[in-house]
Amino acid sequence: MVAKAAIPVFKLYGESLDWPTPDLLHSESIPARSRLHHWEIEPHRHADLCQLLFLYRGTAEVELEGQARTLREPALQVVPPLCVHGFRFSEDVDGYVVTLAAPLVALLHQQLGSAPAPLTQAGTWLAGADADYLYSLFSTLQAEYQTDQPGRDLQLRSIINLLVVWISRRHLQRQAGAQVPERGREQLRRFNQLVEHSFRQHPAVEDLAHQVGVSVTSLNTLCRELAGQSALQIIHQRLLLEAKRELIYTTLSINQLADSLGFADPAYFSRFFRRLTGLSPRAFRQREPNETGLTSAH
Template sequence: MDKSGERLDVSGRTGRVRRAVAGANPPSTAAPGGSAPVGAALIGSHYVARRWMLVSKAARPFIHLLCLHRNSAAEVRQAGQAIVLTGPALIWLPAGSAEYLEISAGATAELLQLRTGVWHRFLPPSAEPAYLALEGAAGIMTLPVEPDLVTTMSRSIGAIASEIASPTRSGAGSIMSAELTLCVLRFWRLFAANNDQDEQGSSAEILSRFRRLLEERYHQHLRVSDYANLLGITADRLHSLCSRELQRSPSELIQQRVVKEAATRLEAGTAAVKQVAFALGFKDTAYFSRFFRKHTGEAPGMWRRRVAARARAGRSRPMLNFADWP
């Protein structure tokens, strides 16, 4: 998906690499190495192989989802070993998981490029469990599928490519969001079904996803049940996991994250307490003050003055009575 996408011919008795005719392959609809959170490439059949170096500076921040058609083949190289892929299949390549992706001569495929930590902005809240599960996937996943599903996925990727190519058309963003959501949810369904439920929902994974979700949503004051729904588990299970593994309840972790942010903002800036409260989702300054005092023992204004006094005296800042997550 970056400029390293060399079109290579690995055929011939000598095995020498030969460049293909320029422009023979449809270009990516996202600028190579650009900051766009989503890109798409339509890879038509050609008489030479084509390769994308996934460890390049431009490609490394991106997840790649490959839709490989029937009677098509590809290869990825991971830790010095070549892995051969055959269609029909859907392949998920986490960022930095492979050295290169090579589409074989004669193969047809579609390729989605998703910038880690950013591409979820195109998804609706209902797709957040899928995003959290797939964003956290550590290894390459190859899922053989029926040809009809490949065809369906390829149409969605083609539609995404079309909208990226003409971003000023009416509804381009909405259409791209809808098609990307369908792609992600279809793959997530396969991913979830392909893993044992307990394995897919291991304690470490759930807590990691909970922390990532909390970092994105702490200012929205969601309930524990809301986080549990986004994680695809019950509130009781989330409470049990947090209490057992972190010795704190989910509600304590949520509140402590808000307090930590409040303390940071009070220490670092000169914004009024009312502004800090509003920025953290509190509509009532008095309630924010009571909330902060409950967890720190001091009102927000007093906390700020004490931190400033300690700084002037060359002393360390007062410590909160809870630690960050392990």
Template sequence: MTTVTPVPVFTLYGESLNWPTPDLLHCESIHSRSSLYEWHIRIHQHADIVQLLYLHKGSAEIEIEGVKTHVSQACIQVVPALCVHSFKFSPGTQGFSLSFSSPLVALFEQRFGQPLEVLARPGCLPVNASRHRINALFSTLQSEYEGDGLAREIMLHSLISALLVWLNRQCCAGDGGVQRPQRNKAVMRQFSKLLERHYREQLPVTEYARRLGLSVTHLNTLCHEFHGASALA
């Protein structure tokens, strides 16, 4: 009889603490944790945390849901909640790991006015020509995270917003139109939620479009496509 070994569930790899920080995020270098485990972060998952692993220099064998990929170029690996994964880094690898708790993801989705699909599915995004900009973003994030400067939370959220905008743009650019129907459905689901939440306030269509990050024309087009009526109707 074969014994199935359960996949460990951590908040942060190797720690038993529920959440080791008063913030809704955690930022650390790859070196600070991986060097403690001989550069091998073994198979595990996170129940309600999304992680972004930024590989700046070095190489890694990344295993996501049983699929192994060797990467040696600068890239960002998205690890959604409950995604089984492991990392085996070459010694001396440079980069950062950024962890978001679920409430923080929800906060940024509210600000974006739509679900952040780029955080909902695993993906490895090369940074290519944006390498210096992305490295500066992560470096500044870690510096702000570890410091206690004036308006620290505002600065952290600004940096995260810039990073999420970049990720979202890469995700949309790489879809090649294949994922557009799914994105449109997600927008319509968000529109329905907004209607249910605010129907007593009788908000104008322009306000709904603004919150969804769309033009009124685009919102009307989607409403006709999915519901056969205008947004106002």
């Protein structure tokens, strides 16, 4: 899809097609419109309309402001007003496009209160486990849109409310996820400081988690995500590093070394060391220096 020199501004899908309904929304299936255009909607924009495109099956190449992305799994695409966009679909596509007029968008955002306004910016939201739930909402909205039953307007608004709440919550989750790494790095840094100060005392993970200000589960999740190890493994690796240093750079006996590292039983220290390295402390000490994995820089 290549944008033309002048991006057309459509009221809906064509320059001659005015807003086709007295409602503040319009709904149709993806095949109903794209089949007429050989499965491709060329780049264009809407002056005052927001679109929700839900892909349930098939593939969709989505172009937003010159950037293309191919969707191959259920997803909901938000296209805000004035965003240049185009689509290309596979012929087996299944899904819906709901177009919202500006007054309805404003009302929806007002109802969300202090939550982010999710319809003001482009966003691609993978449906995941909610694919069937979203499909039921869109298909129910489409069926209701085509009828003239009592309470139709209320039903349409109710379904749109559910969809916008779903998008808003995903938006909040994404924002929270973007904030976690920075906060997480600071918490991991604090944990590593505590380990460095106390590893010879073999601190309990529960005690360190309390000092960091997180639960044990959260601390382990954090350590695995950012360090690739559990909290206990980090403590053990620090002990192991110190044991290797002492074995290489000092003449302490195995008993003295075990005592200096907080092991009351030298035999337990030897089992600990062998479990993590495959060697006894004595065998490790007898290896050539360049085989130990440590250099004088340590």
